[in-house]
Amino acid sequence: MSEQREHWGGKLGFILAAAGSAVGLGNIWKFPYITGENGGSAFIIIYLICILIVGVPVLLAEVLLGRYSQRGPISTFKLYAKKHRPFWMAVGGLFFLTGLIILSYYNVVAGWSMGYMVESVIGNISAFSSSGDAAQHFNQLVSNPLWIIFWQFLFVAAGGLIVYFGVKNGIEKIARLLMPIFFIILLSLVIWGISLEGSEKGLNFLLKPDWSTVSYKTILIALGHAFFTLSVGMGVLLVYGSYINKTDNIVFCGIMIAILDTMIALMAGLAIFTSVFAMGFNPAEGPGLVFHVLPAVFSSIPHGGIFSTLFFFLLSIAALTSTISILEMLVSSIMDETRLSRHHIVIGASALVFVLGIPSALSFGGWSHIGLWNLNIFDVMDYLSANILLPLGGMLVAIFVGWYLSKKDVLYELHQGFGLTTTKRNIGRVWLFLVKYVAPILIFLVFLSAIGVIK
Numbered sequence: 188m189s190e191q192r193e194h195w196g197g198k199l200g201f202i203l204a205a206a207g208s209a210v211g212l213g214n215i216w217k218f219p220y221i222t223g224e225n226g227g228s229a230f231i232i233i234y235l236i237c238i239l240i241v242g243v244p245v246l247l248a249e250v251l252l253g254r255y256s257q258r259g260p261i262s263t264f265k266l267y268a269k270k271h272r273p274f275w276m277a278v279g280g281l282f283f284l285t286g287l288i289i290l291s292y293y294n295v296v297a298g299w300s301m302g303y304m305v306e307s308v309i310g311n312i313s314a315f316s317s318s319g320d321a322a323q324h325f326n327q328l329v330s331n332p333l334w335i336i337f338w339q340f341l342f343v344a345a346g347g348l349i350v351y352f353g354v355k356n357g358i359e360k361i362a363r364l365l366m367p368i369f370f371i372i373l374l375s376l377v378i379w380g381i382s383l384e385g386s387e388k389g390l391n392f393l394l395k396p397d398w399s400t401v402s403y404k405t406i407l408i409a410l411g412h413a414f415f416t417l418s419v420g421m422g423v424l425l426v427y428g429s430y431i432n433k434t435d436n437i438v439f440c441g442i443m444i445a446i447l448d449t450m451i452a453l454m455a456g457l458a459i460f461t462s463v464f465a466m467g468f469n470p471a472e473g474p475g476l477v478f479h480v481l482p483a484v485f486s487s488i489p490h491g492g493i494f495s496t497l498f499f500f501l502l503s504i505a506a507l508t509s510t511i512s513i514l515e516m517l518v519s520s521i522m523d524e525t526r527l528s529r530h531h532i533v534i535g536a537s538a539l540v541f542v543l544g545i546p547s548a549l550s551f552g553g554w555s556h557i558g559l560w561n562l563n564i565f566d567v568m569d570y571l572s573a574n575i576l577l578p579l580g581g582m583l584v585a586i587f588v589g590w591y592l593s594k595k596d597v598l599y600e601l602h603q604g605f606g607l608t609t610t611k612r613n614i615g616r617v618w619l620f621l622v623k624y625v626a627p628i629l630i631f632l633v634f635l636s637a638i639g640v641i642k
């Protein structure tokens with residue numbers, strides 16, 4: 188290891204940075220549309236249970252592993268895998284690869300958000316008479332290679348610049364600045380959505396469960412999303428955990444991160460569904476909900492341009508604090524294993540991620556015919572990472588912490604900074620049970636469904 192390991196300035200810094208990683212496109216872009224497609228609040232209830240019994244326990248396991256080892260994923264496995272070391276080092280490599288894949292296409296959607304923010308400011312997306320018009324405008328933009336690659340580049344550069352400044356002066360500073368702004372904007376959008384005439388139909392949709400659409404598959408979608416949204420399963424939280432001080436309470440931090448992430452997803456759902464229903468649009472619009480339907484919604488209300496600018500600014504912030512977490516994982520993994528400086532690694536990794544993302548960027552235009560299994564390159568990346576690589580990574584972390592490390596060491600690490608009363612010991616036991624048995628088995632089921640063994 189070249190330099191001494193940096194640490195967060197404080198517990199709050201870690202919570203905000205990790206919440207920034209968790210709160211991303213998954214909360215604002217994905218969560219509302221999968222809720223719309225899967226039975227509204229019935230889906231939300233299942234999702235909350237998944238977060239509670241699998242998401243939070245595995246999140247804690249990942250953070251704990253990082254704080255325990257004070258290293259990135261590859262070095263951690265190298266150090267602690269007494270048995271099957273090559274296998275576990277390959278798992279570290281898998282995390283790295285998953286990070287590269289997610290980051291490459293995530294930057295593309297993030298770039299659209301930034302591009303749409305500017306479109307809103309110019310007034311290009313505030314005069315649609317239907318969601319069809321809005322969709323057409325969107326398709327025109329994303330099939331223009333210059334537009335899409337320009338914004339993708341800008342986004343990669345912004346993320347790279349922040350990570351360049353390091354943990355405390357880059358990531359933590361920007362999280363402390365942006366997360367409160369993010370929250371205030373989201374809260375104003377929620378209040379505005381609820382105040383629209385007809386918004387109660389949206390509230391109804393979110394509050395009244397429709398169990399008729401719920402199936403086995405719904406549970407699996409909810410579980411898969413629980414991972415994606417909490418940033419669990421590829422070592423990002425492991426790396427963030429490795430910058431936590433030994434005196435900090437990781438149980439408290441982990442629960443706070445999950446609460447913030449869930450609350451923000453629900454608020455985004457509230458803001459979006461109240462306005463979509465109030466203006467008479469369809470909630471189950473799929474991935475296009477945010478880019479096809481919302482611009483039309485904003486077009487049909489007074490001062491819609493202002494709200495639309497705020498909304499896409501919100502989406503850009505959410506994406507930025509998530510992309511930097513993935514980039515940091517990549518950078519930290521290389522820093523652990525080489526003598527290269529952070530600055531050189533950041534430049535190299537950003538360039539690589541930009542180039543790797545170009546095929547995804549082009550898959551909405553010139554390269555749309557290239558792909559696998561009837562999916563374009565972008566969709567292949569998304570499917571592979573969200574439905575296969577992340578659940579697999581989460582399962583492996585749970586197995587490693589639950590089965591490979593000694594129970595004594597794991598519980599010692601958990602209780603450091605958390606304390607040792609009888610209640611706390613019991614919490615520790617329940618947690619370890621969830622990590623050892625419940626999480627791996629449930630994740631295994633998600634995995635089977637994703638590769639099509641269970642229909």
Ligand code: TRP
Pocket residue numbers: 208209210211212213214414415416417418419420421423509510512513577
């Ligand atoms: N959680 C982010 C979202 O909801 C995405 C993300 C960021 C992520 N870092 C991650 C997903 C690490 C998995 C692993 O959009």
